[in-house]
Amino acid sequence: MSSLPDHVVRRLARARDRVREAPEVPHDLDALARGAGMSTWHFLRLFKQAYGTTPGRWVTATRVEHARDMLARGASVTEACLAAGFTSPSSFTAAFRARFGEAPREHQRRVRAFGQVPARLSALYVPFCFLPPH
Numbered sequence: 001m002s003s004l005p006d007h008v009v010r011r012l013a014r015a016r017d018r019v020r021e022a023p024e025v026p027h028d029l030d031a032l033a034r035g036a037g038m039s040t041w042h043f044l045r046l047f048k049q050a051y052g053t054t055p056g057r058w059v060t061a062t063r064v065e066h067a068r069d070m071l072a073r074g075a076s077v078t079e080a081c082l083a084a085g086f087t088s089p090s091s092f093t094a095a096f097r098a099r100f101g102e103a104p105r106e107h108q109r110r111v112r113a114f115g116q117v118p119a120r121l122s123a124l125y126v127p128f129c130f131l132p133p134h
Contacts, residue, residue, distance in 0.1 A: 023085050024084060025085065029043070064096050066083070067081060067104065077089070077092075
């Protein structure tokens with residue numbers, strides 16, 4: 001973080017945390033700036049200076065990460081899309097692909113496949129177990 005005064009950093013962090021706590025809620029720049037007690041343009045400039053990105057991009061990144069976590073916990077792509085605050089599956093897919101390099105469904109399949117242990121390998125996870133699988 002840059003060398004901004006502590007009181008400014010705390011105000012910016014409040015706005016940032018508001019998005020983290022409720023990524024599904026529409027967050028517009030004016031409302032975030034008002035919540036930080038700053039003008040819109042001053043907030044935009046200081047947020048970018050502090051976090052290296054614009055508030056709009058940060059909101060999108062936060063939503064995509066929230067959706068990724070939901071996918072890993074078993075949510076459908078549509079459920080994750082809507083719960084993260086995206087209004088259309090196509091914009092969600094584009095943002096997800098831009099952030100992680102793969103479509104949400106591909107990520108979901110990969111994570112689910114990684115989390116399952118094949119039946120024939122289950123014996124490897126039990127020490128000193130030499131019994132063949134049934």
